[in-house]
Every structure is written in C-alpha cells, then in structure tokens.
Amino acid sequence: MIEIGRRVGVSHASVSRILAQVGDPYERPGPKRCSLDGCERRSNYGPLGFCRMHEYRQRAGLPLDAPLMRAPKGTATPCIIDGCDRPRQSKAGYCNGHARRLKNGGDMVAGFEPRMKQPEKCTFFGCTRRPQAKGYCGAHLRQQRVHGRMVAIREQTVWDACTYSAVHHRCRQIWGRVQHYPCIDCGKPAEEWAYDGKDPTELYVERTDWGKRKSIVPYSRFPEFYMPMCKACHKRRDMRELHEAYAEFRTWRKRNRNESGSDDEPPF
Numbered sequence: 001m002i003e004i005g006r007r008v009g010v011s012h013a014s015v016s017r018i019l020a021q022v023g024d025p026y027e028r029p030g031p032k033r034c035s036l037d038g039c040e041r042r043s044n045y046g047p048l049g050f051c052r053m054h055e056y057r058q059r060a061g062l063p064l065d066a067p068l069m070r071a072p073k074g075t076a077t078p079c080i081i082d083g084c085d086r087p088r089q090s091k092a093g094y095c096n097g098h099a100r101r102l103k104n105g106g107d108m109v110a111g112f113e114p115r116m117k118q119p120e121k122c123t124f125f126g127c128t129r130r131p132q133a134k135g136y137c138g139a140h141l142r143q144q145r146v147h148g149r150m151v152a153i154r155e156q157t158v159w160d161a162c163t164y165s166a167v168h169h170r171c172r173q174i175w176g177r178v179q180h181y182p183c184i185d186c187g188k189p190a191e192e193w194a195y196d197g198k199d200p201t202e203l204y205v206e207r208t209d210w211g212k213r214k215s216i217v218p219y220s221r222f223p224e225f226y227m228p229m230c231k232a233c234h235k236r237r238d239m240r241e242l243h244e245a246y247a248e249f250r251t252w253r254k255r256n257r258n259e260s261g262s263d264d265e266p267p268f
Helices: 002-008 012-022 052-060 096-104 138-146 164-175 231-260
Strands: 192-195 203-208 214-219 226-229
Touching: 164 214, 164 226, 192 231, 226 231
Parallel strands: none
Antiparallel strands: 192 226, 203 214
C-alpha cells in the first residue's frame, strides 16, 4: 500500500493515516483453522476444512466429537482408565501398562505396584555388577528365569583362552586403531596387528584362505606380543618365519633318518 502511494504521489504520512482508518486490504490473514466447532488446530485445507486428525476420522468413519488422543503441542493426555494418570501410548487410549494387561487378559481395574528403586550393586552375594531389574544384574536375572537358580559368575581373566579375533579386539581396546601407528619395518601407516612369535604359551587356530587351503596359525592371548605392521611387511615376516620353520623341520627329519639307519621312508 505504501508502494502504491509512492507511485501516485501520496506522502507516507497520508498513507499511514488512511491505513489507520480503513485498515490494510493487502494484509495476509493468519492460518486457517479447523472448520469443526471448538477445534483450534490448523486446517489441512481439504474439501471440508477439517484439520488432519478430524479429516482422518471422517475418512475412517470415526466419531468427530471423540476426545483427541493427544493434546495440542504434543502433550500426552492421561489413560482412559479411571484413576490412571499415566500418559496414553496406544491408539486405543491406554497407557503401556493397561495395554499390556489388555493383551494378556489381565485385570484392568487393579492398580500398579510402585517400582522398586534398584540398589547400587547386584543383591546376589559376592556380585558387584550393576543391577538391571528386581535387584539382580542381567546375568543372575537370566539364570533365575531360565534355570530357576543362581550361582556365582566367574569373571574372565587374560589367562583364559580366547579366539584369534578376540585378541585383536583386546589390542584395539588398549592401544586404539592400528592405523594411528606406523609400521615397525617400513614406517608406512600400519594396517594390522602382527604377532611376533615370542609367547611361550602361544595358541593355535586353523584358518582357511580363499583357495580353501587350510593352515595352522599361531597367536597369543596377550596384547603385548603384537606390533603394528602394514600388510606387505606382515606377509613377508610370516613367510620368512614359515620357511625357517620348514627348514628346521627338514633338518630334524634328516637327522632322525641318519640316526635310525633305515632306508624306509618315515610316516611324515
């Protein structure tokens, strides 16, 4: 309106005086409200002018005057059971507790027992784990539910046998990702944790490569026997140690043949 007054040569004060008397005809109205009486929700601009909730009820054949499941601005209304002040969580208007009772055929009138505050640690004798429910930790709770009795849980130590993948997970937990370290041979960014072969209590695992060839791989349960290496240096080191082991085995087999003095081929 002020722009029109400037074009026709009317001053700004005159335009403001006219607008104060008759109002601005170009002023945009607010958002359209639902056409149902008493509903202040924003209209969905449908053919009947209902809001989104009442438009859904009209299509589904539900009564339009039924109370809304949720109050405006997302505030949950209470459960439809008399005396229950818990918020509604289901389409039927029940809270979680009454919806579960309705599904399992429980008493819908009886009240709920107050929730027990969990202690600082598990109530089983000698257990220091954090309780999960009924005063017990998750492990003892599962023992009671599955077996009907509870026993002490033995905590694993580093001396327990672990898998090949578990020891690499231990290395990541202690020192982080191997990519943060350089390779000890070439200085390039490391890619794998490599076993140095110096553990007197080493373990063995049978691995199968892409060619379906099986091999026995030694590893250690202790992370201090691992070092960061790139894939190329790791493979060269493993092949070098493999050839040295084969050479030692051939020497031992040849010595045993000479000491026995027999021309018969040994079984290995």
